Amino acid sequence: MDTRQGACGVQRDAVALWTTGPGTAQLRTERLDAPADGDVLVRTLWSGVSRGTETLVARGAVPPSEHERMRAPFQAGDFPFPVKYGYLSVGVVESGPSLGQPVFALHPHQSRFVVPADAVAPVPAAVPPRRAVLAGAAETAVNVLWDARPQLGDRIAIVGAGMIGCAIALLARRIPGVEVTLIDVDAAKAALAAALGVGFAAASDPRPDPDVVIEASGHGSGLQVALRLAPTDGEVVVAGWYGADAVPLALGADFHSRRLTIRASQVGAVAASRRARRTTRDRLAFALRLLEDPAFDLLLGGTSPFTRLPDVVAELAAGTADPLCHTIDWSAA
Known part of the structure; x- marks a missing residue:
């Protein structure tokens, strides 16, 4: 991983997955600027593949009417292609508030990323990082x-x-x-x-x-x-x-x-019965606490190193992907 000193502080390169066509994807290197005040730099430990939605993305099957509504919070590019997509990432804070804290973020598949500190949620100590990708x-x-x-x-x-x-x-x-x-x-x-x-x-x-x-x-x-x-x-x-x-x-x-x-029922907004009393952040924090139950490990499927992500995209498009939550190991990134 390349680390260089720039005018605004330390700069790092990150590896990110871009889906470039039906069933085709590339791993691209991107430059990260140093986090500003109120930001965190997160090193990814695990990301998860949400088979339902990410299959539609891999096939280019997100309806044009939903291109804006279905954008992930830190998506880059536009539907159908090329697009950097995903929303199940767990990592550790390397710079900024809560240094060393394991966190969950709605971020695409990427080895490191910089986001506002309020865009990450702390992972409870009793929840292993790999299981935490199930927060979504x-x-x-x-x-x-x-x-x-x-x-x-x-x-x-x-x-x-x-x-x-x-x-x-x-x-x-x-x-x-x-x-x-x-x-x-x-x-x-x-x-x-x-x-x-x-x-x-x-x-x-x-x-x-x-x-x-x-x-x-x-x-x-x-x-x-x-x-x-x-x-x-x-x-x-x-x-x-x-x-x-x-x-x-x-x-x-x-x-x-x-x-x-x-x-x-759609997760983009809190259910109407709770919307006046719960925020999406409240709901996510509650979901992370629920993951203290080890039975959630039964929902985890296979694991691939991040270098196989383009193959995973091909499997999604072909309909042969893991039926449960396939996890991506970023430890070698």
């Missing part, structure tokens, strides 16, 4: 449950046993008296559900008779399953995002007679 998943799960508002003793069905669906299941199982069932097309996910302490049902024959239904698959077929499961006068809370894909639904049959509702 835990925060999304918190928001979804605030939107879904489950109650004591409810039966909760979650369609889609990916990273987000499993994070929702992990938190929902803590509510006294609830029964949580993960539903997925992949029967092999039954073992993961059992390890998480929740039930499992195949998407081809789901029978949980739920009070609360959450769709987290990111596929239109998953939303159709969720609608079949919803109780009369009930709703489906949609946590999955479909990008630019059209989602055909069969809304004939009993959709109207059962008076069903489809409602979106």
Whole structure:
């Protein structure tokens, strides 16, 4: 890593991932200026791949109407390409306030970065840095449950046993008296559900008779399953995002007679039920504390060194990427 003294202080080079076309990416070297007053310089330890959103980015499938709304906080470039994207980074403060503190940041995949001190959140001592990349998943799960508002003793069905669906299941199982069932097309996910302490049902024959239904698959077929499961006068809370894909639904049959509702949940804003009393920073700090539960390690998939990031982008675009949270090791950077 090159370190040089410049007019404004120490300058460092950083390695960053840029997605340059469908399934293609490059590691580029970028110059970092020394942090100004109120900034922190963070050396990345781990970053995480958010398969759902980053697959859409890798394919260039972010809808034009969402190019601005879907920008990551420290994204560079524009959709579709070239773009520096990502939002699950954990590192250690090398300069600025809280020197030596492990922190989480919504920053793209990059070996070092400079951001305002209030853009990082301290990682609790009981949370290992690699697990801390799941802060985004835990925060999304918190928001979804605030939107879904489950109650004591409810039966909760979650369609889609990916990273987000499993994070929702992990938190929902803590509510006294609830029964949580993960539903997925992949029967092999039954073992993961059992390890998480929740039930499992195949998407081809789901029978949980739920009070609360959450769709987290990111596929239109998953939303159709969720609608079949919803109780009369009930709703489906949609946590999955479909990008630019059209989602055909069969809304004939009993959709109207059962008076069903489809409602979106999105992590960009705090759920309406808590928005007046919680900030996004409050929500993130809460999510990081929840990660003290070692069961979250079950949501971590494989690990690659940062040099393999272009291959990971290719796998995302091809649909062969790790179904859970693939982590990137920056220790050799």
